Amino acid sequence: MVNSAGERAQVQTTQSEVSADRIDLALGHPSPELLPLELLRAAAARRLGQGDRSFLQYGYEQGDLRFRTQLAGFLSRGYAPRAGCSTEVSPDELFVSGGVSQALDLICSLFTRPGDRVLVEEPSYFLALRIFADHGLRVEGLDTDRHGLLPEALRERLRQDRPAMLYTVPTHHNPAGTTLPEARREQILELCRENGVLLVADEVYHLLTFAGDPPPPLAASAGRGGLLSLGSFSKILAPGLRLGWIQGSPDLLRRLATCGFLDSGGGLAPFTSAVVCSLLEEGAQQDHLHRLRLAYGARARALAASLGRSLGDVTDAVPPAGGFFFWVRLQGVADTEALLPRARAAGVTFAPGIRFSTRGGQREYLRLSFSYYGERQLEEGVNRLAEAVRGFRLPERGS
């Protein structure tokens, strides 16, 4: 990665625009320094210099086969880090999307009707909840523990009626950081299949594992039907590409690829996927992912250490094994939303737990992101947060 003076200046400008003096630990963006401009410049120069202009035309609805073949190879390697574990991905099981948000929007349009029920984890990714709301869907949260969704809660819920969909983030959950054990994945998938509920797995953090190996992704079962797994280049390359994929059985993908929107406009990203295809062909995505794992892993550990030093008396935050987020429970703070103004005054922000709740709960939690800032700024952010927490709790003690 090139880090010229010009790039550095730009990164600092962008960062200061976003955060000014404040450290915004609510921000779930990748770090500007980790956006691989030089890799993408080289990939674009290579692909656009080959004299092939097929990717300037309307593209195949499911996405370009050359790109899907490269992506399938990359995922087959990435999804099977453990010897003996077979998670071979076929290009036929991949549909090229404009990222997870676009994928979710399309899935809601085609597989639900306003008034339908969608099950999610409690807590869940708040912006997914907004997409569901735009489609007139009624969202219900299912109980979770420190390993994620409880199959028993799902079984119990399915006794009532048939929801349209279950949306889950099985690995390195946003916001809770949990990773669902293999046995639970199987149980949940079976329950959904038995009851005709579409299982939508947002597996966007799966490849961003920096400690241990997660169980195979739900994507590995996609070929058997009833399941759509969402992936994206936003977390592992660059969000501005708006490029992702949906993995599912050919039957389910056919419904996506033959909808009016796709039939009219063709594939969703011929140009961008051609550039990224070149990057995959060179193995540059794999190398970059390795760098990201090292960088984000170091940040997660630094954030955990800072929390231990500054807030160890009120939290026992365990660093997550992957992803972008740290889910922190603060003892003695009954409502983190009420803490927010004090945190802002101290020069730091976070995402209060209630924002991720389907039922006005999670008030004793807050979400800290370690994706955007470097280690020094994370430490300073935690110091400021500790200052806000102390100021917040002292009056209570005095009263």
Next chain:
Amino acid sequence: MVNSAGERAQVQTTQSEVSADRIDLALGHPSPELLPLELLRAAAARRLGQGDRSFLQYGYEQGDLRFRTQLAGFLSRGYAPRAGCSTEVSPDELFVSGGVSQALDLICSLFTRPGDRVLVEEPSYFLALRIFADHGLRVEGLDTDRHGLLPEALRERLRQDRPAMLYTVPTHHNPAGTTLPEARREQILELCRENGVLLVADEVYHLLTFAGDPPPPLAASAGRGGLLSLGSFSKILAPGLRLGWIQGSPDLLRRLATCGFLDSGGGLAPFTSAVVCSLLEEGAQQDHLHRLRLAYGARARALAASLGRSLGDVTDAVPPAGGFFFWVRLQGVADTEALLPRARAAGVTFAPGIRFSTRGGQREYLRLSFSYYGERQLEEGVNRLAEAVRGFRLPERGS
């Protein structure tokens, strides 16, 4: 535009893949030779070589301001070809989309509910009709004449109840080639405003005028509200970019930019719009558009001449003043769909009129596209069509 041997070979490969020996005059794709690979290669090299990586990050929901400013300047010039006509476009009135199909899909998600009624022209763009169907909308066709939609038909229809939306292609209509006169545009806009019906104008062919000047686009009235005008780089640059825009009042655009899908994923095309921004900054889009007008204009005239020579006894096809399509009425052919197998046998295809109808009509029409093929192939295509028509009509005379 570079036309190296490698590029030529590719173009021929692509073309032969699509059409084999057959000439497919149903195909509404731009001509492979007219896709500006070299312009885009240079623009990507320029933009990705500037050390600015802001477009790799999540983008502003409405779209990048630098890009919207360039686009506004380009549209202000393009929309006001006549002296004294003010059609200044403001960047605030522009929302960056993933093309017209994506824009229509998003508008349906946010401004309609299943069961709502959408009014369209009879005939209308058949793939838009499919997008409406995916959203559970009920489509009703309004009568047109050789100048387009009849305001009287709209007025009459609005006496019954309030549809959610009117979808119209006011300039160089697909398929009919009609261009709505200025007075009708005003009347239709007023009727929609008075009745609270969202007017969605697909103005994707407006800039592709090669004979005369069309009236100002409906986009010129977008600032006053009640109207969304859709534009795209698919017809004037490259469909594979999946890049377009919606022009509307800031009020309407706010609804688009604040939806869950955009809030979650950010702007729809940070990377692609950054590349195209560079192309706009260099004035290359304007130059390319000029080339396209000359090329497509020559093709439209060549197609008209061929029709006159080979089918002059059954059609009085007048060449359209812009766009991609020729709407042909064949006297003595009661159903062009029935003609299709004979045409295929003769080595040519077309889009039968019924495909564009909301009510199983338009059977005496067919749509020929002049966007994909060069003049020599268009002539050969018409010769084959004439052969099919002669074979089709002879038995009738004999019976």
